[in-house]
Amino acid sequence: MTDMRYLAPQTLDEAVGAYAAAAGAARILAGGTDLLVQMRSGMVKPGLIVDIKKIAEMTAVEQTADGGFRVGAAVSGAALAEHPTFGQVWPGVLEGFNLIGSTQVQGRASMGGNLCNGSPAADSVPALVAAGAVVTVQGPDGRRELKVEDVPAGPGKTNLKPGEILVSFTLPPRPKGSGDAYLRMIPRTEMDIAVVGVGVSLTLENGVCTAARVGLGAVAPTVLLVEDAAKALIGSKLDDAALDAAAAACSAACRPIDDKRGTIAYRTKVAGVLLKRTAAIAAERAKGN
């Protein structure tokens, strides 16, 4: 433990250089709410910590030229909640992110860390998948973009290449009549890990759903994009038949584990129930926009 080094570079190039040079012995520090716990338990023993919070791009929230948002990978939940407009445009993304941990954890935890930690139950991820968010990563070979749903590779694993660092999330502009929402099922009211999490983003025109995306968490080795659920919603007026079909698609997509939080049968059923509830909230918000 004592032979660990700590670096807090000011530039991304410096961070990528140090991270890549450490060849797998380094860990990225954003909020540290997962990393420090893992270090303490002995699960990880990094030779180098690269603290990315002194890099301006990592902690910035910006409106993009086309009306979308760019959120730095290390922006905390508390900081994003204080942004004047982000939560109005993407309330589902914000509520998913803000469900992670306590007030204290929100002061530090980041969406970049939540995604790269690779938990299938990561609360910020289903709504980001539903939002169609894209991440920018930078590595020794330069920059590239990935869809959020393509980042997780399995529990604790990502598809980032060696030396690559997640820099930011880009969320697309919102057409009129759009809304999103995130709901999770937990056995208590606060401070728990999702048994099922559902993110829905949709657009309504004259009551008809013209676009939809559904992200499903905690029911498979990775957070899933459920295209069949979206197809069931698109073209409908979100009537019972469409919602039943979308719920069935969510249940069909489940490949969950049995554990102390929920059985396979329970998670599979709840995935469908939550889809309906989440879609109803997203639709209500869409009508107000």
Next chain:
Amino acid sequence: MAKIHVTTTINGDPTEFLCDPADSMLDALRGPLGLTGAKEGCGTGDCGACSITVDGRLVCSCLMLAAEAEGHEIATIEGMAEGEKLHPLQQKFLELAALQCGICTPGVLVAAKSLLERNPDPSETEVRYWLAGNLCRCTGYDKIVRAVMETAAEMREAAR
């Protein structure tokens, strides 16, 4: 391994200290800095006994590296009273006996102060959710919540 030299501000005082790269902020506070108000309950960010603020933002000092304090403003429970004059929250916790063993109390007070700075008129639900990351195994929380609500009311009255 070389120690890291950290320059920071703690409770308004410019401060320098040395730490190991792997030391948590809580290690630094309770060790070289001699500020033992923040407690280690769980060490994993679940209990809130180590709560401090960094640039006004409530965090668990056990989930922060000491080296990260460089250039930031840290506030701990030791900075809450002004000399002998207790903060209204501290006074009210005594009056209402909102503590028993006291281990969680510094963290609860730091967290409650942070809430009232942002929201001087919180509902009971807001108080309970804000303090959900501060575990207390003695009080059952009711007296804590009541003390925070009453302090908020008195501070609003005093500010008129």
